[in-house]
Amino acid sequence: MLYFNNVTKKYNGEGVLAVDDVTFSIATGEFVSIIGQSGAGKTTLFKLILAEEKPTEGSVFFESTDIHKLSDKELTELRRKIGVIFQDFRLIPNKTAFENIAFAMEAVGKDDNEIASEVVHVLELVDLSHRAMHFPHQLSGGEKQRLAIARAIITQPELIIADEPTGNLDPVNTKEIIRILKKINELGTTIILNTHNRGVVDLLGRRVITLEKGRITRDDKSGKYVI
Secondary structure (H helix, E strand, O other): OEEEEEEEEEEOOOOEEEEEEEEEEEOOOOEEEEEOOOOOOHHHHHHHHOOOOOOOEEEEEEOOEEHHHOOHHHHHHHHOOEEEEEOOOOOOOOOOHHHHHHHHHHHOOOOHHHHHHHHHHHHHHOOOHHHOOOOHHHOOHHHHHHHHHHHHHOOOOOEEEEEOOOOOOOHHHHHHHHHHHHHHHHOOOEEEEEOOOHHHHHHHOOEEEEEEOOEEEEEEOOOOOOO
16 A cells, blocks of 8 residues: 655755655555654654655655655545544534534535534444534543544545554543554554554554664564564
């Protein structure tokens, strides 16, 4: 599904080598954790996947397509195949849980009947049916993150990028978020997880890619948190 081919990213203005000659691939249906200290290059990798940044050298392929050679229209279509979950939720404060999810569907042109049906379904998937008419400020941290997950998956993306999704959560809510992400993965969605949480990585027991100073230093098929 995703392939980095000798990718290097330099930020010339800052003199920073963020990603240094990185090559790896992620197959459809994988659940991969990317770990590393702050500044290791994890966020830059995500920005390259979303074409928010362009590589200085090398290429990034999504389903055999070099994403940095796409037109603006083609790039919009690509991004619809990718759901993003952020640590800080990024919910719309003046919209209810239902409306936050519906808004994502409206943005891709879904009709009212599809929206009504799909939003109800995805709220059930993340155990938020009883909070559908609540606003973000009325939700707990764990509920906000589950809502962010629901919004990310409502358009049925092929890939989900989860950027520190448990960073602001307690251990109980962290386990719940990971349970939901595993369930989504088992339904066929590829997931890339950026995390500093040793417990999350060890609990998953899935593939772990370790970054240090922009380079891949480990790639374990069934790994644990080792830095």
